[in-house]
Amino acid sequence: MYINKVFLAVLLGLISVTARAGLPIQHWQSASGAQVYFVENHDLPILDVSVNFSAGSSFDTRDKAGTAAMTQGMLALGAGGLSDDRIAGKFAELGAQLGGDFDPDRAGLKLRTLSSERERSQAVGLFATVLQQPDFPAAVLEREKARTIAGLREAATQPESISAKAFSAALYGSHPYGNDEAVEPETVEKISRDDLAVFYRAHYTRHGAIVAVIGDLTRSQAEQLAEQLTAKLADGPAAAAIPPLPLPLQPVEKRIPHPAAQSHILLGYPGIKRIDPDYFPLYVGNYILGGGGFVSRLTEEVREKRGLAYSVYSYFMPMREAGPFQIGLQTKREQTGQALALVRDTLKKFVKDGPAAQELKAAKDNLTGGFALRLDSNAKVLDYLEVIGFYSLPLTWLDDYVGSVNKVTVAQIKDAFARRIKPDNMVTVVVGSDAK
Structure with missing residues (x-):
């Protein structure tokens, strides 16, 4: 295990995609309905993969603003019966890294792992569990809510945070892109485990999944990977469109x-x-x-x-x-x-x-x-x-x-x-x- 960690740490510091004229992006729809984007690159024995959804802050409701971010943040904090410590420990043992994306439009997770069969299969299997079987443990939710509320209260004293929040509120008003700035201790306190589960089922669907893959993998292996990561997601409708933003008519x-x-x-x-x-x-x-x-x-x-x-x-x-x-x-x-x-x-x-x-x-x-x-x-x-x-x-x-x-x-x-x-x-x- 120690060798794997050191080897991956060294690889992370290397240039793994050389500058080239033309990047051959392959695209297909998986059997599950997910859209897949793949670049095959065998320069180094590394695999990078992400899965994103229309699940950003613009899909929140104002009274429970923060639900979208909390849902994304809780995915890896308990899944398939595994605790957050166990999930983190298993990724660490494999020398794999878990990350994520979150903004007003989208939310998702990403994985970096060695492409060798043992490490890849175990890391991708655990990644699939995190994506498709989140538990949203009640005790962990209360801990994360307390942490988030403390962060919000601290941010409310900082001029950078105050200005950013006021700017977004003034620019977007009641538009969904203003939801992120509507997050307050009071809205976070209202979020329940059921809210997370409902939001997850509505927005983390296989037809709404965007899978991006690059690394030491063949097309056939990439197809299997994309299916493994999305087949057990909910079969929900496409996300609702975000309304256009009206232009300011006065300063x-x-x-x-x-x-x-x-x-x-x-x-x-x-x-x-x-x-x-x-x-x-x-x-x-x-x-x-x-x-x-x-x-x-x-x-x-x-x-x-x-x-x-x-x-x-x-x-x-x-x-x-x-x-x-x-x-x-x-x-x-x-x-x-x-x-x-x-x-x-x-x-x-x-x-x-x-x-x-x-x-x-x-x-x-x-x-x-x-x-x-x-x-x-x-x-x-x-x-x-x-x-x-x-x-x-x-x-x-x-x-x-x-x-x-x-x-x-x-x-x-x-x-x-x-x-x-x-x-x-x-x-x-x-x-x-x-x-x-």
């Missing part, structure tokens, strides 16, 4: 007092869906605006020229419906007004004029030149397989990435930002400022 600004030495500032607007014709113009444009770190417009204006913040960023988070476009920074309390005005002015100029040609060239060079590093390990490829599968992206999405970036023009960026981002209608949250 919203919220200032929250806090004794922190710095103000925490967030600005945002509804962004884009994962499948969106404006994806690449907005993606490349945002790299120039605030996603490129020290080479971005916002960093140049706010940090380099005026020293108003150590770090300032912007990003799009594409989801099934419009995820947020967000700008964030921290600044001294007495500089809040100046920094906020500068960020708004920089955004307005970018939306109005777009980027310069030399900025676009530099962005393309950086994005395409660094893309190989996004595929230099099994774990990174697995993350992409999950997204491609869950959001039904083209199987050639990764192969097409460099070409899609290089096709973006200054005019496309200017047009996309002008249509999609309205600086005068932004949501703004400031935590820690005394300014009115």
